[in-house]
Amino acid sequence: MRIAFLSDIHGNREALDACLAHAGRQTIDRFVFLGDLVGYGADPVYIVDKVNEFKDRGALVILGNHDLAAATGDTSNMNEYAKAALDWTFRELDADARAFLKNLPMSEADEDRLYVHADAFSPTAWNYVTDASRAERSMRATTKRLTLCGHVHRPALYHMMPTKPAVHFLPQTGAGIPVVGNRQWLAVMGAVGQPRDENPAAAYGVFDTATQELTYLRVPYDIESAVEKIHAAKLPRILAARLFVGR
Amino acid sequence: MVREVLETGSTVDGYLIGEKLHTGGMATLWRVSKPGIDVPIVMKVPTILDGDDATIIVGFEMEMMILPRLSGLHVPKVYGIGDYSRRPYVVMEYIEGRALLDRLDEAPLLPEDVATLGARIATALADLHRQNVVHLDIKPSNIMMRASGDAAFIDFGLSRHLQLPDLLEAEFQVPMGTGPYISPEQLLRNRTDRRSDIFSLGVLLYHFATKVRPFGYPQSHHQLRKRLWRDPIPPRKLRPDIPPWLQEIILRCLEPDPKDRYPTAAHLLFDLQHPNQVQLTGRAHKVTRDPIFTAWKRWFRVQGLEAVPHQPEPGSIAAAPIVMAAVDLSEGMEALAEALRLDVGRMLSTLPDVRLACVNVLKLNRLAMNYSLDEEGRNIHVQKLVELKEWARPLRLEQERITFHVLEHAEPAQALLEFIRSNHVDQVLIGARGSSTFRRFLGSVSSQVVAEAECTVTVVRVPLPGALGLVRPVSASPLVESTAKGA
Numbered sequence: 001m002r003i004a005f006l007s008d009i010h011g012n013r014e015a016l017d018a019c020l021a022h023a024g025r026q027t028i029d030r031f032v033f034l035g036d037l038v039g040y041g042a043d044p045v046y047i048v049d050k051v052n053e054f055k056d057r058g059a060l061v062i063l064g065n066h067d068l069a070a071a072t073g074d075t076s077n078m079n080e081y082a083k084a085a086l087d088w089t090f091r092e093l094d095a096d097a098r099a100f101l102k103n104l105p106m107s108e109a110d111e112d113r114l115y116v117h118a119d120a121f122s123p124t125a126w127n128y129v130t131d132a133s134r135a136e137r138s139m140r141a142t143t144k145r146l147t148l149c150g151h152v153h154r155p156a157l158y159h160m161m162p163t164k165p166a167v168h169f170l171p172q173t174g175a176g177i178p179v180v181g182n183r184q185w186l187a188v189m190g191a192v193g194q195p196r197d198e199n200p201a202a203a204y205g206v207f208d209t210a211t212q213e214l215t216y217l218r219v220p221y222d223i224e225s226a227v228e229k230i231h232a233a234k235l236p237r238i239l240a241a242r243l244f245v246g247r
Numbered sequence: 248m249v250r251e252v253l254e255t256g257s258t259v260d261g262y263l264i265g266e267k268l269h270t271g272g273m274a275t276l277w278r279v280s281k282p283g284i285d286v287p288i289v290m291k292v293p294t295i296l297d298g299d300d301a302t303i304i305v306g307f308e309m310e311m312m313i314l315p316r317l318s319g320l321h322v323p324k325v326y327g328i329g330d331y332s333r334r335p336y337v338v339m340e341y342i343e344g345r346a347l348l349d350r351l352d353e354a355p356l357l358p359e360d361v362a363t364l365g366a367r368i369a370t371a372l373a374d375l376h377r378q379n380v381v382h383l384d385i386k387p388s389n390i391m392m393r394a395s396g397d398a399a400f401i402d403f404g405l406s407r408h409l410q411l412p413d414l415l416e417a418e419f420q421v422p423m424g425t426g427p428y429i430s431p432e433q434l435l436r437n438r439t440d441r442r443s444d445i446f447s448l449g450v451l452l453y454h455f456a457t458k459v460r461p462f463g464y465p466q467s468h469h470q471l472r473k474r475l476w477r478d479p480i481p482p483r484k485l486r487p488d489i490p491p492w493l494q495e496i497i498l499r500c501l502e503p504d505p506k507d508r509y510p511t512a513a514h515l516l517f518d519l520q521h522p523n524q525v526q527l528t529g530r531a532h533k534v535t536r537d538p539i540f541t542a543w544k545r546w547f548r549v550q551g552l553e554a555v556p557h558q559p560e561p562g563s564i565a566a567a568p569i570v571m572a573a574v575d576l577s578e579g580m581e582a583l584a585e586a587l588r589l590d591v592g593r594m595l596s597t598l599p600d601v602r603l604a605c606v607n608v609l610k611l612n613r614l615a616m617n618y619s620l621d622e623e624g625r626n627i628h629v630q631k632l633v634e635l636k637e638w639a640r641p642l643r644l645e646q647e648r649i650t651f652h653v654l655e656h657a658e659p660a661q662a663l664l665e666f667i668r669s670n671h672v673d674q675v676l677i678g679a680r681g682s683s684t685f686r687r688f689l690g691s692v693s694s695q696v697v698a699e700a701e702c703t704v705t706v707v708r709v710p711l712p713g714a715l716g717l718v719r720p721v722s723a724s725p726l727v728e729s730t731a732k733g734a
Contacts, residue, residue, distance in 0.1 A: 159414070169412035180331040181308040181414065
């Protein structure tokens, strides 16, 4: 089975559509959305509808911190730009959309894999897995062999033997990595809708359960259109500008 | 992990276990068979000692990751791998042939034989490196010579795939390799440099040329580290009959700093295949080791270096391509030759480590094959070589970056294609003569090279006077152009 992982779409319709079209050109048996469907971008309604459709057809969808804030209107822990975008998003979404987001699970287990937005150590604390020690803390908190998460907006892969500290690896785009052996792995997916690793292309990943290979992918998309809509919605301009540089 | 002991006659995942071929410290090899696979295959199983020796397990994990990703003549073909955590094994082609280890007793070999052997291993290395793998344990016992003469590497337990996580680096705080062969940078825990394999190949060639190991058989960490600053005794000191070109090649492979070695295995291969074109430097003629002061300076520099894991640097092969310019020296083709030189010059200016091979083909008459042996033939050959050098003179390229070759062949395109293949040429620049009806009918040399070469080919043309005019649409569909906004 080939599973596509999409994380941190953040209301970016152009980026999501480009990734889905890319995924459509290969065999994908299941879609997993790792949270933060909305926030920052100008198309939250479209994204929620689209992901809802996928959910009806068997996709797994995980809750992200921006989804929770957009559903409840509670943006107290957000920085000013995120707050501005989330207040706007909250007003854009109707009650059904808010309810959909609010009822998303914090994490899902799937065979020997764990899907979570931030980390497994304390999913509701929204910790960022930005280094090996934080990855290790997450891996030690689960018995699952492979954790897939997002939240950081920069692709990374960590692995750990039971008696050793975790190690960071920077994955290369398109090279299938066998996540195997007597060790645990934690894969941070890059962001579909707001990459921050200096590469503006949308990021997603595919895992093949038969070969146990994880592939990180990048898809160029129509950034100009996404930017124009952010400007038209009068959202903070920095949310648009950063898309061009992927920062 | 399954701890059951394999034995002849038992079955694992459909493989019938045959005779035990080899038991080593790390792994055991069994001959196996399976319906549907009609070539000889072996199963490699890690030797699990008491208490799960991490070296063996992690090394085997790396091998199971790397081997199935490799292809070609120079590695064993993989037929199956077991489950990593439950029952690790690799089923692969049984390479019929001879381990290079068996040939060590024949040392010292004749210089030509050392070069031939080196060329075969360098060919295999170039192929491996192109697949993003650094072997990191090149030594005679890890090289099989196939019946065809091709070298094949076995045992990738210490190897590094530059696109995959390095499980070994994460696991161990000590350098990994084989004492006599390990490169200086491996001792500093850099496992990402393809030139490490060139160093180890240099050790192997030194040994086959002199019957002596350049760095002995080090028994301690200090003895191992000596190669970071102390150069070996020049081979010609041990065996004066070794020609300067071979000493130049071997000592360049053994330079302590990777930057001073051949940039790629293909560059080394080029020198091994063209001994008379090897650019001789001080290395070629030295009969003593570097002055103690030089060694001391190296020692001093090394003290400041920390042994830390390295990240691979992208594109180290691409920065040092071998470029071939196929030069047409016929009369009337001067404008084309000049256009070609212009393009070659542009390319050289962007790539500091490029190596340029200037090639001209002397077309042989099929009916007079011995033509090149007579006086007139030799004169023509020398004359073409002179013209080729004159063609390249305006490029002002340092001698060590350029070579000249006049090939004699009845089929010019075949001669070029053979040269491209045997020298691992990365890019060809070739001129195309005008497009006459005659040429279109018979096919030109350049079009055949374009069609059959496995590398990038750039075709250089001289625009015909008056050839530029209005573009006439060739079909009814209008040209659609779109322009990106902004950015």
